[in-house]
Amino acid sequence: MIDADRFRHDLQAQLEGEVRFDAVTRALYSTDASVYRILPIGVVVPKSRTDVVRIVTLCAQYRCPLTMRGGGTSQAGQAIGSGLVADTSKFFNRLLEVNVAQRWARAEPGIVLDELNAALKPHGLRFAPDISTASRATVGGMMANNSSGARSILYGKTIDHVIEQEVVLSDGSVVRCGPLSGTELDQVCEGDSLEARCYRTVRRLACEHVSEIERRYPKVLRRVGGYNLDAFVPDRPFNLAKLIVGSEGTLGVVLEAKLALVPLPHAKAVLAIQFETLLEALDATPAIIAHTPSAVELMDRFILDHTRQSATLDRLRNTFIEGDPEALLCVEFYADRAEDLPARLDALEADLRARRFGYRYHRATEPAAQAAVWSLREAALGLSMAMKGDAKSLSFVEDTAVAPERLRDYIERFVAMIREHGSEAGVYAHASVGCLHVRPVVNLKTETGVRQFESIAQASADLVLEFGGALSGEHGDGLVRSPFMEQMFGPVLYDAFRQVKRTFDPDNIFNPGKIVDSPPLTANLRYGPSYRTQQPETFFDYASYGGIAGAVEMCSGLGVCRKTVDGTMCPSYMVTREEAHSTRG
Ligand SMILES: Cc1cc2nc3c(=O)[nH]c(=O)nc-3n(C[C@H](O)[C@H](O)[C@H](O)COP(=O)(O)OP(=O)(O)OC[C@H]3O[C@@H](n4cnc5c(N)ncnc54)[C@H](O)[C@@H]3O)c2cc1C
Ligand code: SF4
Known part of the structure; x- marks a missing residue:
């Protein structure tokens, strides 16, 4: 049992930043964008790297779990925890250095992606992973979740853009994780420091399990679940940052990162294609990918219908959508020269017409017209989730990914499975890489709803593994997918993950219960059957x-x-x- 008063007192004595153990702050940080809620002991808002190191040291001393937090936009519950929550987004968010010639930047983890990219824009550069939550998600959260966006077919995931990290390990030591030569790796593996033990364990496990890694990691571009042991198989350059990326704050705390940058695209164009059915749109996707687009984003009728709720969005959709298509694919092309784009749009449209895919093809070649397409896409998701009543469109099987060639058959089965469970769902997101967000409507305030939640989650895991896919394509494991890690990776790799966790964090301080040894799926639900809604009297009519x-x-x-x-x-x-x-x- 942690002595919260003494702990708070020690934090206050040692930190320059804020320490808050009051009930309101704890409640504020008890939720993220997931279906879960866990009340922390307290919240800290560090001001500097010294603060962060002291937080880790004190948490280790008090055996208090530590959950780092950026924008708190995680959908799987990995940004909440029962111990201390440390919010980096307020102060620990500086851009430290930009090297334009070599195309990299160094930044603190709390920097918001849009703020980073706004600072890089005058240099004609950006950090490539373009997540939908760019306006509030932080680089620290992106690294921990290994995030990726609509253009991942071009840019991959965050792991592909992190060059180096400075990390606080569980004993309070600060280590630099970056690319190592064979000799450097041998050197760092020597000795009895925690750092050396971590390196040795990762190197050994990746070597021991080469064939299991080859067998069990899905062959899809979008897989972020589990630990990235696949990045350490022999003959790949050894960079421990590739393990910290995607580890959801369970192995160490990132103090700063050196990030690779990409040039801004010179010219862009979008083709918005309307389809008679969702499955036709998915059938068309592999043919579209052959035209090397930078993005292929899907919205189905369920999602599009929600845009009718808002007059502004309705006007926006009318600028490029006619009637009520069952599905819409927004295909984007990048080019070095604007004059190259019309030919690519022509070629795609001709190809689709020849194959009888789609019935309306709208071109957006001007920036304002393209912005309309992407704004609608972003807003539609929020609206489709903001449902009135107790049954909500929930994030719990929303992030599976399969190879794009199998997407049509997979989604057909997935949607049928959801219907068999008495629910419905919209289908949305990244068709280009087989990662579609499907959020079934479930009422978690009832026992029946909780059972429905469990059985859909299990059926979804079974189905995606049958299709050789991944349970999480971008949102991470958190509390909602970690219970399925052993099923996904098998007992051998799951045991290897546990060895990784126990080596890095023997006292289980860093964000416990995420990736390995998670609580049951339905523990810690924000709205469970015992939840009672408080209905205060109001002057206005709601x-x-x-x-x-x-x-x-x-x-x-x-x-x-x-x-x-x-x-x-x-x-x-x-x-x-x-x-x-x-x-x-
Ligand atoms: C509407 C919506 C759309 C989304 N769209 C996308 C999308 O397009 N692509 C995508 O990939 N994701 C998407 N997400 C998920 C989420 O926005 C991303 O994972 C995002 O990168 C999380 O950033 P954050 O700052 O909110 O992190 P948080 O949620 O605050 O934290 C995420 C994880 O990072 C850890 N962490 C934070 N800082 C540190 C640190 N310094 N050291 C160690 N660990 C740390 C936390 O402990 C936690 O485990 C979406 C979410 C929502 C709600
Ligand atoms: S639904 Fe509204 S209040 Fe809630 S997080 Fe989104 S913008 Fe904020």
């Missing part, structure tokens, strides 16, 4: 939302209200960077 509590429960924690770079949302948050001053807070 009846159409089911009262003010109903309006509050429409928030699924996506964090749009934490954006800082542009837009009109939450000016108070923009100034104070306080979670309490965002609408989510």
Whole structure:
């Protein structure tokens, strides 16, 4: 049992940043964008790297779990924990150095992706992974989740763009993780420091399990679950940062990172294609990929229908969508010269017409027209999740990925499975890499709903593994997918993951219960059958939302209200960077 008063006192004595153990702050940080809720002991807001090292040391001393946090936009529950939560987004967010000639930048983990890219834009550069939550997600969160975006067919995942990290290990030592030559690796493996033990363990496990890694890691571009032992098989350059990436804060705390940058594209064009059926759109996807697009993004009718709820979005959709297609694919091309783009659009359209794929092809060649397409795509997801009533569109099987050639058959089975379980769902996202977000509508406030949640989660895991895919293509394991890690990777690799965790973090301080040794799937649900909605009296009439509590429960924690770079949302948050001053807070 942790003595919370003494712990708080020691933190206050040693940190320059903020220490908050009050009930309101703890409640604010008890949720992220997942279906879970865990009340932390307290929250710290570090100001410097010294603060972060002291936080790790004190957590180790008190045996207190530590969950790092950026924007808190994780959908799997990995940004919440029962111990101390450390928020890097307010202060620990500086861009430290940019090397334009060599195309890299060094940054602290709390920097928001849009802010980083705004600073890089004058140099004609950007950090490539382009996640939908770029307006509020941090680079620290992206690295820990190994995030990727709509253009991952071109740029891959965050792991492909992290050159080096400085990491605090569980004993408080600070190590640099970067590319090592064979001799350097031999040297760092010597001795009895924690760092040496970590290197030795990773090298040994990757060697011992080469064939199991080859057999069990899905052959898809989008797999972020488990630990990245596949990045350490012999003959690959050894860089321990590739293991820290994707480890969801369970192996160490990142103090800063050196990130590879890419040039901004010179010219872009979009073709928005309407389809009679969802399966036709998925059938067309491999043919579209052959035209080497930078993105192929899908929205189905369920998602598109939600854009009708807002007059602004309705106007936006009418600029490029006619009627009510069952599915829409937005295909984007990058080119060095704008004059090369029309021929590529022509070729794609001709190919699709010849194969009888699609019935309407809308070209967006101007930046404003392209922005309309991408804004609608981003807003549609939020609207489809913000449902009135107790049954909600939930993130729990929302992130599976299969090879694009198998996507059509997979989604046909997936949608049928969801219907068999008495639910429905929209289908949305990254067709280019076989990673589609499907969020079944479930009422977790009932026992029946909780059972439905469990059985859909299990059926989804069985199905995606049957198709040789991954349970998580970008959102990570957290609390919602970690229970399936052994099923996905098999007992041998699961045991190897445990050895990794125990070597790096013998006292299980760093974000416990994520990736290995997780609690049961339905532990810690935010709204479970025992949840009772408080319905305070209000002056205004919220009846159409089911009262003010109903309006509050429409928030699924996506964090749009934490954006800082542009837009009109939450000016108070923009100034104070306080979670309490965002609408989510
Ligand atoms: C609407 C919506 C759309 C999304 N779209 C995408 C998408 O397109 N692509 C995608 O990949 N993801 C997407 N996500 C998921 C999420 O936004 C990303 O994973 C994002 O990178 C998380 O960043 P964050 O700052 O919010 O991290 P958080 O949620 O705060 O934390 C994520 C993880 O990082 C760990 N962490 C944070 N800082 C550190 C540190 N310094 N050291 C060690 N560990 C640390 C945390 O402990 C946690 O495990 C989406 C989420 C939502 C809600
Ligand atoms: S308050 Fe609104 S914008 Fe903020 S997280 Fe909730 S739903 Fe998103």
